[in-house]
Amino acid sequence: MGASKVEFYSPEIIEIANIAKVFSHPARVAIIKHISDQNTCICNDLVDEIGLAQPTISQHLDVINKAGLLKGDYKGISKCYCINKKGLQNAQALLSQFFQTATSKCC
Template sequence: MGITKSEIFTEEQNNIAQIAKVFGHPARVAIIQHLFKIDSCVCGDLVNEIGLAQPTISQHLKELKKLGIIKGSIEGTSVCYCIDQDKWKSVKQIITQFLEQETGINNDCC
């Protein structure tokens, strides 16, 4: 497997790519939507809600947590996850700025 050479890209480009990668799997999108819907969650609930095996859900949670979109707290033998509101605002701002770019190119040229 080759290296990504992420160091040749700007911090903004790397941030957008990391966000896109996390959102690039429908299970992660479903997890985020579920967390917004109920405002907190125990991992076992996600297994029932999403319909994937516990290890698979755990791997997706790990990726979401690595980006910082979710945070978790230990409650006995369970971990309760929720959306990190500050990080979510940051992600929204980054993606919104990226998506609101205008080409400035006349559409007749292509």
Template sequence: MGATKLDIYDQNITDIAMIAKVFAHPARVAILQYISKQESCICNDIVDEIGLAQPTISQHLKVINDAGLLHGNYKGKSLCYCLNIDRFRAFQELLNSFFNTTQTNCC
């Protein structure tokens, strides 16, 4: 989809597509799950835990971050990540609303 066509869609539709992209790759789901189980922000542990190369993890983190699901801060030279719970809950409500109001009237 060309970037010039995104403005024809309702913001809710764009947000659903963004969250779907996050959950469309198993590595991103694993990253979110790992971060959610930590008691504090985590840094380079993701690479060791997930088992993918650091550049690959960074690409996945960018997609997750672009959706607004992460908070990050620097500790020394490392960027540490936590879940943005408010955004996570907003997406949850959006998806629940979408699934609860979408009906099938097909054969």
């Protein structure tokens, strides 16, 4: 991020930024889109689909997961990732509330 001064912002603002950061890389948008399209997913699928190496996909999945947007269950060897609907809805609510307020107040 560069020399960061994140500590000065309100929790609400930091939360918005953190959510947006998840979607700020096309690989993660593509991953979320692909998983939700499939309803369920295996990581190896993603490697073929997205065109990035397996560790890179794993890393992106971790970011998405830490934001609370994934549910992962092991089914045999492969890990089945699903979108955490509640998490995604929560993210949507936070962003749309921010947008709502901003657009209603602006000139």
